[in-house]
Amino acid sequence: MRHTISVLVEDKPGALARIATMIARRGFNIESLAVGPTEREGVSCITLRVDCERHSREQIEKQIHKLVNVLRVTELAPGEAVERELLLLTVSADPERRAELVSTAEAFKARVVDLGPDSVTFELTGTPEELNAFQELARPYGIKELVRTGRVGIARASARKARRLSAIN
């Protein structure tokens, strides 16, 4: 089962390395990882996507929580959080197929951010599932290059009191 874990860390040297090292050492697999600043100066948010059983997820949370630079660990439960990801995608597109491709992209609200003689680069923000869908539709045209940021998430107002996983049993 997949879980999204949001980790608030002090913006100190090595903070990300400590988390990554610990997760690798304990044999957990990360599907995606995104890091960026938050509303608080000196505090970053690391959003982790992991595929594991409940028991392993609890272990990951507890072990992350023990790290000295970590301020908070929260699971973003499905339905209780808004999750988004950014995709940049360069697709082969000769002039005759370009219109068809752009109209497909419009359906996803993807924006054209660069045009080349035989390619188009799109930008799309959405749920990771929407990004997957767009990626699959673009695939037959020939994907030249693709990058994704990894998902970030934020708790919904309705779930603001989202269980704080301060690892206290």
Added chain:
Amino acid sequence: MKMNGADAILRSLEAEGVEVMFGIPGGAIMPTYDAMARGTTVRHVLARHEQGAGHMAQGYARASGKVGVAIATSGPGATNLVTPIADAWVDSTPLVCITGQVRTTLIGTDAFQECDIVGITMPVVKHSWLVLDVNEIPAVMKAAFHVARTGRCGPVLVDVPRDIQEAELDFSYPETVDLPGWRPPHKVHPLQIRNAADRIARAEKPVLYVGGGTINGDACDAVRELAEVGGLPVITTLMGKGAFPETHPLFFGWPGMHGTKWSNIAMNTCDVLVAVGSRFDDRVTGKLSAFAPGATVVHLDIDPAEISKLRDADIPVVGPLKLAVAELATAVAAHRDAGIPAPEAWVHRLEELRAEFPLRYGSGGDWLKPQKVMETLQELTAGEDVIFTTGVGQHQMWAMQYLLTERPRNFITSGGLGTMGYGIPAAVGAKAARPEATVICVDGDGCFQMTAQELVTAVLDDLPIIVVLVNNGFLGMVTQWQDMFFDGRRSHVGLGAEVPDYVKLAEAYGGVGILVQTEAEVEPALRAALALGRTVVIDCRVDPSEHCFPMIPAGAAAIDMVEYADPAEATP
């Protein structure tokens, strides 16, 4: 007060009340050693290898309950500390390691004696700091000691580039730490205490499974109180040895791979298993899925991540153990007062099992038996304030089985990492912590040769230790495994009992050497060593074919222990 970074390191150590540090100077830490020459109240013990310095700091910490301090230079000095740091990590020993680093302008250039020690040690420290601003030294030192000794104890590293040691700052030592992310549990959930007490009080076959966290958490008196008010049998792990008096009527031995059979039967047939500062290590549980199959698990620990890591806890109790166990004792006492009886039949059954499966070994024959050495050592030191340290292997397991420890912090060994060579330097560190105590290292010949150079430190720094060398001329535990599980193919395990000549070696290091080859020589040699007050190596030439029993084969269920088989009792 204006001073340079090196002086600030020493003033910080003094402010933390550090009495002794263990180390070796080298290029990148020279400004700090120069500051020592200017004066400090902290005693410096000069080790002969940084690994020795690290294990000394561990031995000091384990014997005293204070934070151990080791200091080394950059590059190889720092990498030589990695084994003690890893050892302290697994065994939760509070340690502050200070390493010199190349100048900040050289970091990242593969400079002479440069290595990324913060990166190398990252998986085995609670936290580490590379100090890049001299003004941060006081706060970093304060934080380092705070992190090392609060929550679950463990090692931290402070890496200080040479130019930072030389830079000037206005020193003042902070009174508080600024670590918003470090909030170890400081109280206990009353509901969990109540649930635990209800279950423990009603148990028919309870066992207290007491680990090293009990000693680190200063909870030994509380555990004794809990055991006595509840009438609960106690089993201590290797790391917990000494947390509960081993001559107490409620003491029922040690669990796991070379634990006593009655203890493993108790652990595996109990109905309520109360883990106190212990972590269900594979050497304790054997095959985890077969471990204590019918037991309800109550798990008390300062570290929430240990709860349900390996064995699901039915009733978790997270918090400082001293507080948690004391509250539990009070709650269990209330149940007893209300008429819920103590498990007397169970305790009686365990007494029967203990009588039925005593520790056994073959006697007679030409060879001195290692167990005989341990038994004699036990007889001669019973009731005295003696600190035992050990290396890792057969001798360590015999020491666990035969040396009855009455007090916490009197049995110091490498449990989790299993670091051969731990014993001698740990003994030197323990002696520095408690000079009034007799410190005896029970060592194997393989372990001895890994860190023997620290005998020099013992002699020259006036930290006399006795080394009881269980010399079978083999890497004994590996030999035992080859004999038992590799069809007796002895592959590269023979060390030779006579080379080096340990008596001459002891003398060469400035100590006293005594050779013991027969049973009759054991007692006089030990008596002489105990009376001398000098560093002594007693080279006990023991039976090279002796195996350590009982034993749970790796991966087997704990209940399927292999016992000593007396050839005389074998059916023809």
